[in-house]
Amino acid sequence: MSQVKSVMAETGQSPSRKNRGKLQISKSQIVFEKAGIYIIALALIIVGSLVSPQFLTIDNMLSVLRSISLLGMVVAGAAFVTYIGEYADLSIPAIIPLSGIVAVFALPLGVVPAVLLGMLAGMMIGVMNGLVIGYLRANPILWTLAVVFFMEGLMRFMMSNNQIYPDVSPGTSGADFIDLYRSEILGIPTIVVVMLVLLAISHWILRRTKFGQQAKLLGSAYEVAKTSGINVKRTVMIAFVLTALSSSVAGILITSFNKTGVYYLGQGYDFQAVTAIVLGGMTLSGGRGSIVGVLGGVLVIGLLSNLMTFMGVHPFQQKVVIGTIFILVVGLNQYQLRKMGKDHG
Amino acid sequence: MNKNTSSPVLHMHQVSKRYPGMLAVDTVSVDFYAGEVHALLGENGAGKSTLMKMIAGSFDDYTGEIKVNSQLCQLHSPSVAKDNGIGMIYQELSLARPLSIAENILIGRLPTKFGFVVDTEKVIEETKICLQRVGLELDPFALVDTLSPHESQLVEIAKVLGNHPKIIVMDEPTSSLSRSEVVRLFDIIKLLKEQGLAIIYISHHLPEIFKIADKVTVMRDGKKISTKGIGEVTPKSLVQEMVGQSIEDFYQQRSHQIGETRIVVKNLSRFGFFDNINFSAARGEVVGIAGLAGAGRSELARALCGIDPFDQGSMTLDNNHYAPKSMANAIKSGVAYLSEDRKREGLFLRLDIKQNVLATLIDKHSKGLVYTPKEGRDVPGELIKTLEIMPADELIDVSNLSGGNQQKVLLAKWLAIKPKVLILDEPTRGVDVGAKNIIHETIMRLAKETGATILLISSDLPELVGLADRCIVLREGRMIGEMQKSELSEEAVLLRANGEAA
Numbered sequence A: 001m002s003q004v005k006s007v008m009a010e011t012g013q014s015p016s017r018k019n020r021g022k023l024q025i026s027k028s029q030i031v032f033e034k035a036g037i038y039i040i041a042l043a044l045i046i047v048g049s050l051v052s053p054q055f056l057t058i059d060n061m062l063s064v065l066r067s068i069s070l071l072g073m074v075v076a077g078a079a080f081v082t083y084i085g086e087y088a089d090l091s092i093p094a095i096i097p098l099s100g101i102v103a104v105f106a107l108p109l110g111v112v113p114a115v116l117l118g119m120l121a122g123m124m125i126g127v128m129n130g131l132v133i134g135y136l137r138a139n140p141i142l143w144t145l146a147v148v149f150f151m152e153g154l155m156r157f158m159m160s161n162n163q164i165y166p167d168v169s170p171g172t173s174g175a176d177f178i179d180l181y182r183s184e185i186l187g188i189p190t191i192v193v194v195m196l197v198l199l200a201i202s203h204w205i206l207r208r209t210k211f212g213q214q215a216k217l218l219g220s221a222y223e224v225a226k227t228s229g230i231n232v233k234r235t236v237m238i239a240f241v242l243t244a245l246s247s248s249v250a251g252i253l254i255t256s257f258n259k260t261g262v263y264y265l266g267q268g269y270d271f272q273a274v275t276a277i278v279l280g281g282m283t284l285s286g287g288r289g290s291i292v293g294v295l296g297g298v299l300v301i302g303l304l305s306n307l308m309t310f311m312g313v314h315p316f317q318q319k320v321v322i323g324t325i326f327i328l329v330v331g332l333n334q335y336q337l338r339k340m341g342k343d344h345g
Numbered sequence B: 001m002n003k004n005t006s007s008p009v010l011h012m013h014q015v016s017k018r019y020p021g022m023l024a025v026d027t028v029s030v031d032f033y034a035g036e037v038h039a040l041l042g043e044n045g046a047g048k049s050t051l052m053k054m055i056a057g058s059f060d061d062y063t064g065e066i067k068v069n070s071q072l073c074q075l076h077s078p079s080v081a082k083d084n085g086i087g088m089i090y091q092e093l094s095l096a097r098p099l100s101i102a103e104n105i106l107i108g109r110l111p112t113k114f115g116f117v118v119d120t121e122k123v124i125e126e127t128k129i130c131l132q133r134v135g136l137e138l139d140p141f142a143l144v145d146t147l148s149p150h151e152s153q154l155v156e157i158a159k160v161l162g163n164h165p166k167i168i169v170m171d172e173p174t175s176s177l178s179r180s181e182v183v184r185l186f187d188i189i190k191l192l193k194e195q196g197l198a199i200i201y202i203s204h205h206l207p208e209i210f211k212i213a214d215k216v217t218v219m220r221d222g223k224k225i226s227t228k229g230i231g232e233v234t235p236k237s238l239v240q241e242m243v244g245q246s247i248e249d250f251y252q253q254r255s256h257q258i259g260e261t262r263i264v265v266k267n268l269s270r271f272g273f274f275d276n277i278n279f280s281a282a283r284g285e286v287v288g289i290a291g292l293a294g295a296g297r298s299e300l301a302r303a304l305c306g307i308d309p310f311d312q313g314s315m316t317l318d319n320n321h322y323a324p325k326s327m328a329n330a331i332k333s334g335v336a337y338l339s340e341d342r343k344r345e346g347l348f349l350r351l352d353i354k355q356n357v358l359a360t361l362i363d364k365h366s367k368g369l370v371y372t373p374k375e376g377r378d379v380p381g382e383l384i385k386t387l388e389i390m391p392a393d394e395l396i397d398v399s400n401l402s403g404g405n406q407q408k409v410l411l412a413k414w415l416a417i418k419p420k421v422l423i424l425d426e427p428t429r430g431v432d433v434g435a436k437n438i439i440h441e442t443i444m445r446l447a448k449e450t451g452a453t454i455l456l457i458s459s460d461l462p463e464l465v466g467l468a469d470r471c472i473v474l475r476e477g478r479m480i481g482e483m484q485k486s487e488l489s490e491e492a493v494l495l496r497a498n499g500e501a502a
Helices: A002-011 A018-051 A058-083 A092-105 A111-135 A140-158 A173-182 A190-208 A210-220 A222-227 A232-258 A269-279 A291-310 A315-340 B048-055 B078-083 B101-105 B120-133 B149-161 B179-194 B206-212 B235-243 B297-304 B327-333 B342-346 B353-361 B379-386 B403-415 B433-450 B461-467 B490-497
Strands: B010-019 B022-032 B037-041 B063-068 B071-073 B086-089 B167-171 B198-202 B215-220 B223-229 B261-270 B274-282 B286-290 B312-317 B335-338 B421-425 B453-457 B470-475 B478-484
Touching (some): A058 A092, A058 A210, A058 A232, A058 A291, A092 A111, A092 A173, A092 A269, A111 A140, A111 A232, A173 A232, A190 A210, A222 A232, A291 A315, B022 B063, B037 B048, B037 B235, B086 B149, B179 B198, B179 B206, B206 B235, B223 B235, B274 B453, B274 B470, B286 B461, B297 B421, B297 B453, B327 B335, B342 B403, B353 B403, B403 B433, B421 B433, B470 B490
Parallel strands (some): B022 B223, B037 B198, B037 B215, B286 B470
Antiparallel strands (some): B010 B022, B063 B071
16 A cells, blocks of 8 residues: 555556556666665665674775776776677777786886877777777677687787786886876875776766767667767777777776786676676666766675675685676566567667 | 358457557447458558457457457457467568578477477478468478568468468558569459458558458548448548548648759669669659659668668769768758658667657767757757647657657657758658648648758658659669659559559
8 A cells, every 4th residue: 555655656646547557667767777776885885884893994995996996997988888789898808908018018118108008009909899890790799709819819929928027126117007006196096086087087978978979879779870870880989999998097007906917817807897887777788877877886796795705705606696696687687678668779 | 241141250349449649449340251351441540450450469458349259259469369260461571581481381380200300291291281272382491581572472371371260361461562463362362262261451452452352341540430342332432431531632732832953863873772763853842752662762762861872873962962971971961861660760769759859960969079969959849849749748758659759750850950851761651640641741841941852752652642743753673754743643653653654
């Protein structure tokens, strides 16, 4: 009874007709889509503070933020690929080490040129993805998967299967380079600031730019966008370049953290990124969701891992939990869309 | 006719079906008898297709009662309808093209050995029996892709016959067939009739009905107007019942201001699609592009606006060279194309009216990289008003609108760019009479007031004849003639499109 009352209050109309019921569901779904992920985050924080008094401390929350910042940087760009309806960029695990390795090689030129060159190298993979997927219409999953395979081989071959270490003796650009990850800006870890800046830029791109609007239309219906005069090829290209750029930034910082450039540093970021993006309400069929939601998705993954560590869950088991969440979220997502009859993607 | 004394095989009593905002079928009662071809006539949007979908079990929320063989049944799902002996042959073929004939016909009931191995011999045998009933001798393993439209249509019928139906519904079965193919189809219908099947035949092609039907039911605006024996009606009386007013004032008469030449198309060819097309159109002129489905009309339109490429020829627009490489180019030049496929190429169904209407204006409403939709904030509201889109709420998702209103949004999207040339591909297919009138009025007003050139592709002959100032006729990708206003009549266009001299 109380349910019926609240429903009536929401719509201001009696729920007697069948259609009304449908509208209410979609309304509450919209509310959940927007705030749901943060409600989950809040719930995790509450559970965490019950599990351990050390959970809800500034130190621990900062460590959660630090732990998600690299993933947050990656999704700042990767979200666009999902948003335009191309599912996911699985070449992220190639972009991350490539940018790092190039940056380390370029360190004799100074830190700033090294970082820029590293980003340029990563971006080249984005350009290649954009050409092949946007212009030649290759399947994004298969193509980006192939890129990882190819790039891993190339990096190992070129470096004779060795790792590359920057010269970190004090006063060298190498020392500055490994400081990138460890430094702080006004007491906040630089990586957290970088993540927030990248996400803010992404939010602005998605909401306020011509590309953002075109991406939304493209994600909603590719053919319709094409016949509405949107340069769909270029839009796909931009999305993959943005992914590559943000992943390169993450890649350089991961390399800075590891003090090593090596081909495997990006492993797992592809899958975690997709989980965070979909968890954050950006549907795999494209055109829906927001960067704020995606940040929520990243936050939930970070909080969950942290909480499980507090509870003494083994890292392998943590992987099983995160994987299970991914399966559930993607499954639910598809089911909902099909039920709403709106999945024309 | 001889079985009229017995009870009807399908009895519908006061059935209604409501779509959001529209009563598509309004308390209709009609009986269908075995061994009879019963034609169902009506304009687009009269409710024929909805009534047929009801019989096919597409709705679980119709009201009224339906009896099959005097048994009351709830046709709430397609499988229930199938179990009650109802077979549907749709206008758009439902065959899986990359599969073989046998796989299509025996879909869902492939004979097997030991429960899992496909029994090839039996497959061949059963497929051949099915094909024989429609007079086809084809290799059961030939792919549907390799068949002609006519053969595919017959395979479709064979597929439905495979379920041993007692009632067969045919929705515009001749729309993609040539004349000789139609004759063969009619022979098969007569054969089925002799076998004691009840056939419900939907068409708006009058001559066909006089050839094949025993009874005619006319629908208009969701209501049944009459059911009569074929001997009691004339083409004129039927048209009057369908239209509800005399045909002359159905399309407003207008004197048209035709201005300077706007678009000139010279020797335009796209190999395999259309060949050596030449025509020009003036400001304020409505030029019809007539032809059967597959004559290359849509392909020509898509090349005119850069969606598809062309191989040879040239175009000018307002005396400037015009060679669009993409729809974006075309929009910049002021050329709009309203696609015939609203769902696939027309609307963003998941987005609201506002975003759909503004989709073609993103370039215009951007300063550098930044999108500034505020400039266009009044555009959707104005177009909603002009086109009387219901509900008049720009934030409602397009998927929640009725077909007619969706079509209006699609038109609004192209009106928003203030086109110089507006190419309309089946602008009123499947919309109700009210929406159709508004769309027609809007198009004519656009031509008159802004001097836009309209290129109109339509299979709806009254529409084509009523709106166009002149018509070019395509057949098999070639332009086979041009007809001036004075020569335009439905019969003449149809004859020309079929490749026969008027």
